[in-house]
Amino acid sequence: MRLIKLNTWVVRLGLPLLCVNLLLSGCGLTGGHGSLDAGSKYQAEGKYRAAYIEAKKVLQRDNKNGAAWLLLGQASLMLGNPTEALNDLQNAQANSVPKAQWVVPMGQVLRVTQQYDKLLKIVSPDKLTDPRIEGLTNVLRGDAYLGLNQLDQAKQSYQAALTLDPKDPRALAGLAEASAAANDLDSANTYVQQALAAAPENPQAWIVKGDLAFTSQDFASAESDYQKVLGFKNPDWLPQERFYTLIRLANAQGQQNQYDKALVSIQTLEKMSPQQPFPHYLHAMVLYKQGHLDDAISELQQVLKEQPDNAQAQFLMGTVNYAQGDYVQAEMHLSNVMGMDRKNVQARKLLALTLYRSGDSRQALEMLRPAVPGNPSDTELLALLQRAVAEGAGKPGPKASATSTNNPPDAQFAQVGKALDSGNESEAIRLLKEKPAGDASAEARRNRFLVMTYVREQHPADAVKVAAEYAAKNPHDSAAHLLYGTALVAAGRRTEARAEYSEAHKLDPKSLAVLLNLGNLDSLEGHYGDADVQYRAVLAQNPQNDVAMTSIGRLAMLQGNKAEALKWFKQAIEAAPKSAAPYFGLVVVYSESGQFDDAESTAKRLVDADPNNPAALNVLGATELNAGHQANALNSLQQAVKLAPHVSLYRTNLARAQLINKDTKDAKDNLTQVIKADPGQVTAVTLLAFMKLQDHDLPGAISLAQTLQKQTASKAAGFSLEGDLYMASKSWGKAAQAYQQGLKLQYDRSLVIKNFQALSEGAAKEPEGVLRDWLVKHPDDPATRLLLAQYYLNHAQNTQAASQYERVLKTYPSDIGALNNLAWIYSEQHNPMALALAERAFKLAPDSPGIADTYGWALIANNQPKTALPILMQAVKATPQVLVIQYHLAVAQARTGDTVGARTTLKALQKTGADFKDKQEAEKLYRELGGAAGGGPGK
Secondary structure, X not given: OOOOOOOOXXXXXXOOOOOOOOOOOOOOOOOOOOOHHHHHHXXXXXXXXXXXXXXXXXXXXXXXXXXXXXHHHHHHHHOOOXXXXXXXXXXXXXXXXXXXXHHXXXXXXXXXXXXXXXXXXXXXXXXXXXHHHHHHXXXXXXXXXXXXXXXXXXXXXXXXXXXXXXXXXXXXHHHHHHHHHOOOHHHHHHHHHHHHHHOOXXXXXXXXXXXXXXXOOOHHHHHHHHHHHHOOOXXXXXXXXXXXXXXXXXXXXXXXXXXXXXXXXXXXXXHHOOOOHHHHHHHHHHHHHHOOHHHHHHHHHHHHXXXXXXXXXXXXXXXXXXXXXXXXXXXXXXXXXXXXXXXXXXXXXXXXXXXXXXXXXXXXXXXXXOOXXXXXXXXXXXXXXXXXXXXXXXXOOOOOOOOOOOOOOOHHHHHHHHHHHOOOHHHHHHHHHHOOOOOXXXXXXXXXXXXXXXXXXXXXXXXXXXXXXXXXXXXXXXXXXXXXXXXXXXOOOHHHHHHHXXXXXXXXXXXXXXXXXXXXXXXXXXXHHHHHHXXXXXXXXXXXXXXXXXXXXXXXXXXXXXXXXXXXXXXXXXXXXXXXXXXXXXXXXXXXXXXXXXXXXXXXXXXXXXXXXXXXXXXXXXXXXXXXXXXXXXXXXXXXXHHOOOOHHHHHHHHHHHHHOOOHHHHHHHHHHHHHHOOXXXXXXXXXXXXXXXXXXXXXXXXXXXXXXXXXXXXXXXXXXXXXXXXXXXXXXXHHHHHHHHHHHOOOHHHHHHXXXXXXXXXXXXXXXHHHHHHHHOOOOHHHHHHHHHHHHHOOXXXXXXXXXXXXXXXXXXXXXXXXXXXXXXXXXXXXXXHXXXXXXXXXXXXXXXXXXXXXXXXXXXXXXXXXXXXXXXXXXXXXXXXXXXXXXXXXXXXXXXXXXXXXXXXXXXXXXXXXXXXXXXXXXXXXXXXXXXXXXXX
């Protein structure tokens, strides 16, 4: 069957509960008749293998012995094989064992396998003769409701258990879990204490106690609680519970950066159940945090081999690829995550940053716009932050502040500094122009601030004019030529800038500022080796120069060496704890790598060191949003705007935080202020436009997009936004026209993809042509190639699709979707290569029903129906709603001589009455096998 391919230390990740599945094949059934009395004694003593053997012996001579089935089921459950246990217990039920004897163990099986609906059916609130059994069923019913997130019903069930035994520790622990799930942590802690007072060694109570500590980020206490419970020898504690406690322990250790201890716990998990993917995921997470990226990928490959659709593993794989600088692979994995979960904010953030680092800054911003109008993602903050830092790395000299110089400011310079700190550059320029001429020192400061303020205001021509005049008046002043070079760099006149820097260097060969700016210019032009020489020349003169250290860190970032960047940024912070630039660099590295908690803690350190720095507060707000701390972010960003009310970035970020906190009125006011001051602010315009769209004001939203189109720098973004607004309104033709206008101005991948989508939705002729044109110029773009292949496949152009998949597999031979879909196409074309491709895909993802179906059908085509039969049976069991797989199973059954089975399968197809691809072939086969005349599946 063809496939449509489109952080995480927290324990409760919504994963299905794993089966530890301790293998029983080696238990060595020996001769003898077996004894139920001996088996029951073994069971009571915790000798479950021995009990299992005794029950098996009894059943070998009497397979209708209900008591033996019951003992076998109980032993299987305690040996960690719930699937076998369920079958055994159902046999016990079928052979007249009273409900009071099988209901609890069967309920435990259904609980650990998360079959909550079935569990509720068997533990209905019937009155049982044994109050103890009734209490246990009440607890199990509470567990089922808790698993279904029906918290009120869960609490009622646990309370029902407490009416029978007020000190039942399992019911108290369940109430604690339900209270914690409802965010009532005080009640949760009270119930835990009551449970532990009633049963000091109750494992469930200690686990909940540890979970509460973990939730409160008291990881040391959580670790202690999990360690304690693992030391218990409780005969009623299932292997799955021990397994998951060990997972919790590894999480707690990892949160404390105790990587060696975490790895010991993980290795124990891997030994307990080598085929389970989650321990490998944890192992990969630890390796990633340690910086062992290649080893992390090896672990993740094991996870994805078992579970190719595991969104967590796909996300971490994308994160690791990103950290390695492999943005193509990162985009593929993160796009897969978004295809599975459009609401995954972390994946959206990292995908946006991936696109940004790949050079698709516009697409990055579009990725970050509200997925649903009025409910925006905050990730744009990171992209903007990273852009600001990256662009700052290439501009010679730090941004000036009148209050940061060594010279004592006079009153007017103090006013200039206040204006600059608040983001009011126009006021700073007015004050500087009005300042009367002073001595040489004052004139130097005035011109320096005036030039840098023009640069900040994005008026490079004015900056060049002022700097040129000042350099002409001071031809022998190194600082004057340095200032002129800075203005020229801002204006894009790099050759002239280098000449000015060279002149400054001749006049003052020991000037550290000249060396730093020469290094920045080299870096800006991609001469990384030359830049490194300049920065290290500064350190040779001044080993504690934090600016040089930060510059080397930025240089490492530009070359994708994050470990080196981290080292230099940290050294710079040690040298100058109040210098903002290295903190910003650290935040970007951590954020790029998906380590949002580390980014937040770094930003907090900067704010602690410099609490009145608005840029620091803005960065803190961004990182707090990314870490999910929306209320804290709102406070930080409000402080940033209060200190610098004229900086559009801070006010836009505040608006985003307000939107996330559902304060739409204030958000709209802030965005309006930003746009009024600068109509070309893309982010602010985009947010406000989508707010208008949510208010059903499409003309108002389009008008905002058109304001962007009137600004040279944002013209393409304006057409992109207009297209997005029309797409949201399902005006496909108008959307395509807008995107095409944007493409004339800026030919980038995001607009190409969006244009293709608009053309496809609007049923345009050959919409895929835009993808083909892009691939002619960008042949190494696998994500777009896969999109084109999928289009061909969806439109029955299999030859063209096959050609695209073949090209992808040359570069990425283990891409599961490409392997499977190409195998499916080859099967349709009777190409003998289909089987080999299908087998490769199946080995990578044996649990995927679609891939299993492709492999099974290829086996049938190669006259291997016996091999195909169990594979297709498993695929049908996993996805009974996919009718074409049932047809393939029927073919396998028929060709292996199981006519009755084939007819039964086809009869089930007939009852559905549904249509499917091979319906006519299924009807024909049904008639050939002796089905009702004229009847058939779907009739």
